[in-house]
Amino acid sequence: MKLLITGGAGFIGSAFVRMVVGQTDYHAVNLDKLTYAGNLENLSAVEGSERYRFVHGDICDAALVDSLLAEERPDAIVHFAAESHVDRSILSPEPVVRTNLNGTFTLLDAARRHSVPRFLHVSTDEVYGSLEAPAEAGEDYPLNPSSPYSASKAGSDLLARSYFVTFKLPVVITRASNNYGPYQFPEKLIPLMITNALDAQPLPVYGDGQQVRDWLYVDDHCRGILAALAKGREGEIYNIGGNRSLPNLDVVRQVLAATGRGESLITYVKDRPGHDRRYALSSEKLMRETGWEPVTNFEAGLSRTIEWYRANTAWVSRVRSGEYRAYYERNYGGRALAR
Ligand code: NAD
Ligand code: DAU
Numbered sequence: 001m002k003l004l005i006t007g008g009a010g011f012i013g014s015a016f017v018r019m020v021v022g023q024t025d026y027h028a029v030n031l032d033k034l035t036y037a038g039n040l041e042n043l044s045a046v047e048g049s050e051r052y053r054f055v056h057g058d059i060c061d062a063a064l065v066d067s068l069l070a071e072e073r074p075d076a077i078v079h080f081a082a083e084s085h086v087d088r089s090i091l092s093p094e095p096v097v098r099t100n101l102n103g104t105f106t107l108l109d110a111a112r113r114h115s116v117p118r119f120l121h122v123s124t125d126e127v128y129g130s131l132e133a134p135a136e137a138g139e140d141y142p143l144n145p146s147s148p149y150s151a152s153k154a155g156s157d158l159l160a161r162s163y164f165v166t167f168k169l170p171v172v173i174t175r176a177s178n179n180y181g182p183y184q185f186p187e188k189l190i191p192l193m194i195t196n197a198l199d200a201q202p203l204p205v206y207g208d209g210q211q212v213r214d215w216l217y218v219d220d221h222c223r224g225i226l227a228a229l230a231k232g233r234e235g236e237i238y239n240i241g242g243n244r245s246l247p248n249l250d251v252v253r254q255v256l257a258a259t260g261r262g263e264s265l266i267t268y269v270k271d272r273p274g275h276d277r278r279y280a281l282s283s284e285k286l287m288r289e290t291g292w293e294p295v296t297n298f299e300a301g302l303s304r305t306i307e308w309y310r311a312n313t314a315w316v317s318r319v320r321s322g323e324y325r326a327y328y329e330r331n332y333g334g335r336a337l338a339r
Helices: 011-023 062-072 086-091 093-113 148-167 189-198 218-231 248-259 284-290 298-311 313-319 323-332
Strands: 002-006 027-032 052-056 076-079 119-124 171-176 178-180 203-206 212-217 237-240 245-247 266-269
Touching: 002 011, 002 062, 011 027, 011 218, 027 062, 062 093, 076 093, 076 218, 086 093, 086 148, 086 323, 093 119, 093 148, 119 148, 119 218, 148 171, 171 218, 178 189, 178 218, 178 298, 189 203, 189 248, 189 298, 203 248, 212 218, 212 248, 212 298, 218 237, 218 284, 237 284, 245 248, 248 266, 248 298, 298 313
Parallel strands: 002 027, 002 076, 027 052, 076 119, 119 171, 171 237, 178 212, 203 266
Antiparallel strands: 212 245
16 A cells, blocks of 8 residues: 655644554655645654655645656545644635645646545544534534635535546545644644743733634544545545543643643733634544544643653754744734733
8 A cells, every 4th residue: 555645744744654654564655845834853753664755845736746646656645735724824825725725636636637546635623614512513514614724625625525526536535623742833722832831931822712622632633544544435524523622721721730830821812813713523423434533631642742842842943943933923923912
């Protein structure tokens, strides 16, 4: 089995590559543009493996994707590559639309022409939009995206579905909830709060901090993708949730307690425009059809993640230098204490 994995140098993609190379006998070809979020350090564990190849390139480059599929003839494409951050999609929507929509289109169309036997499109629960409690989204819940990021993901899901319906491309779509774990870029809530807390810097909480997210440990997500890849039915969508919904403020307080910092570091800042209040999804379909379930308890996963950030200060300081500083200033500079 040979997989073409896109975005394999990012947070979830690199966890997936490490899992595939380390725990299966699959071959993995990783196509990644190495944007600010792509980091080859995340892949040092596999770089010497003869079952792993890295290709530096853009999923929007049709000629490159075409020649790669002709050369490698993969059994499946597992498509992670995306601009993945909501705040950046608000500050600069153009790269988000280009990669998430045009890039997904380029891959789907090449997969069709090369008759790739399986196309797993990695998507998100954000496509369902904000849900009032106690509702949970099943896979047929209406799409109601709020940000340029989630709209581009919803659009890419629909394109993927259209390639199944129209061209019979064997597409499977997964939609996961909020991931956390080692190697996550510190623009997302949990790694941002951990790295700021370790440095005794302010923890910027948007609005009232009562927005709810469902937390999924990254390895549980990757096992869910492997399950959907092996057993998911063509043309079907599978939700992958962590079954652990928490308000943001509870997560931030747990980070402070685990890092030995006081609550005085919490800084309420101006809310994210269009901020979704609550995500909640049911993963019953994936569990029933494949036997997958999330196994990592949130407290255990959070403590493992904090230990990883404590132990990997060189990784943290490299990713927080340069571009990150400019992004941080742009996103947070004008918001402080303007609740
Ligand atoms: P990430 O931002 O950490 O990594 C994205 C990777 O894609 C990077 O390595 C980057 O270099 C690469 N990339 C970006 N544009 C590219 C392009 N044009 N061509 C080739 N490579 C490109 O993202 P992540 O958090 O690991 O998310 C991976 C996927 O999972 C995304 O599709 C995202 O929508 C989805 N997802 C993420 C979460 C989450 O909580 N992070 C939850 C559900 C779904
Ligand atoms: O739900 C799945 C999605 O989860 C993925 O599709 C996205 O790729 C991923 O980025 C994530 O989106 P969110 O917007 O939910 O994640 P983020 O970590 O940016 O924010 C989580 C919550 O924390 C959200 O309610 C906003 C809030 N937040 C975030 C940051 C970065 C803050 O209060 N302060 C912050 O500084």
